[in-house]
Amino acid sequence: MQPTVWHCRMMSDYQIGNKPGLAVKWFGQDWDPPTHIPPIRPMKNVDQLFRYMRGESLPRQTFPEAVYVFDGKRFGKMKELFAAGGFYMVNSNLARVLAQFDLGQGELVPLPFYQEDKVTRLPEDFYLWTFAAQKNAVLPEQSRNIKPFGIGVNIVEGLWSVRPDVEDDDIALSASVAARPPDVWCDTKLDAALFFSGALVAALRAAKIKTNFHLCRCRLTS
Numbered sequence: 001m002q003p004t005v006w007h008c009r010m011m012s013d014y015q016i017g018n019k020p021g022l023a024v025k026w027f028g029q030d031w032d033p034p035t036h037i038p039p040i041r042p043m044k045n046v047d048q049l050f051r052y053m054r055g056e057s058l059p060r061q062t063f064p065e066a067v068y069v070f071d072g073k074r075f076g077k078m079k080e081l082f083a084a085g086g087f088y089m090v091n092s093n094l095a096r097v098l099a100q101f102d103l104g105q106g107e108l109v110p111l112p113f114y115q116e117d118k119v120t121r122l123p124e125d126f127y128l129w130t131f132a133a134q135k136n137a138v139l140p141e142q143s144r145n146i147k148p149f150g151i152g153v154n155i156v157e158g159l160w161s162v163r164p165d166v167e168d169d170d171i172a173l174s175a176s177v178a179a180r181p182p183d184v185w186c187d188t189k190l191d192a193a194l195f196f197s198g199a200l201v202a203a204l205r206a207a208k209i210k211t212n213f214h215l216c217r218c219r220l221t222s
Contacts, residue, residue: 004198005178007171009162009214010081010088011053011192016211017083021071024064024085031118034070038086049086055186057105057132063087064128068114081129081211088129095127097207101200104133104182131194133185135177140189142172142221149191161191168217175220 010016019036026032032039041049048062064085069075080094090098095108108127114120138160140146145166149159162171173195183197196204201215 003175003179003220004201005173005218005220006196006198006201006213006215007162007166007218008194008196009166009216010194010211012162012164013212013214016081016088017086019071019074020078020082020084021069021074022067022082022084023070025066025068026085027061027065031068032085036071036074041086050192052087052131053186053192054188055106055131055134058130060109063109063130064111066112066114067126068116068118069122070116072116079211080209081213090127090129092125092127093207094209094211095125097203097209098129098184098200100203101184101197102182103184106130106132106182106184131184131186133182134188135180135185135195136188137173137177137195138187138189139172139174139221142219144170146171146190158189159191160189162193166216169219170216172219172221175222178218178220 023032023034048058052058064087067084080091082089089111090108099108107130109130111126111128113122113126115122140160145163146160147163149156149161183200185195187193187195195218196215
């Protein structure tokens with residue numbers, strides 16, 4: 001039986017990181033100010049965020065060192081998946097499911113979360129989710145509802161992005177490449193997009209994870 005693979009559009013859901021009530025501490029720096037408006041980052045940091053979302057491997061110092069909650073009401077509305085400093089975090093429920101699967105070089109990195117005093121740890125564990133795994137499985141010429149990445153003279157050759165109205169079977173993948181480990185990966189031809197194995201999606205549903213990953217089934221072809 002041919003395996004099932006799902007395209008995950010969670011990176012296009014800006015509500016995941018909308019006003020989480022969190023402030024970040026970066027390595028070698030002081031805490032970010034407690035504001036719902038993210039501070040402006042140097043271009044180096046923006047480039048690192050794009051590389052993260054494309055599944056490239058980055059050093060630990062690229063990511064937040066610690067996080068504190070300055071707005072408990074807002075943070076209380078977050079589900080199992082949320083963002084801080086532009087990077088994705090998961091709670092212990094989602095981490096337990098993900099940890100059962102092959103994440104490639106991606107990791108669930110324990111991350112200190114503090115109360116507003118920046119000293120007292122929260123009772124729950126949270127993890128930074130890195131996506132350091134890539135495949136070259138997308139078949140753009142056989143896919144629907146994707147478009148070249150960029151605009152006009154800034155189009156990046158060989159890189160595509162998914163349209164908002166993408167549906168099941170729109171994205172075509174090489175079956176032989178998609179079937180290989182790991183269970184979570186980014187594709188070298190598609191910007192800011194994750195792919196999940198069918199086994200992982202089944203486990204997420206069995207665990208009743210509430211996060212909307214915006215999943216679309218992929219079409220596997222030879």
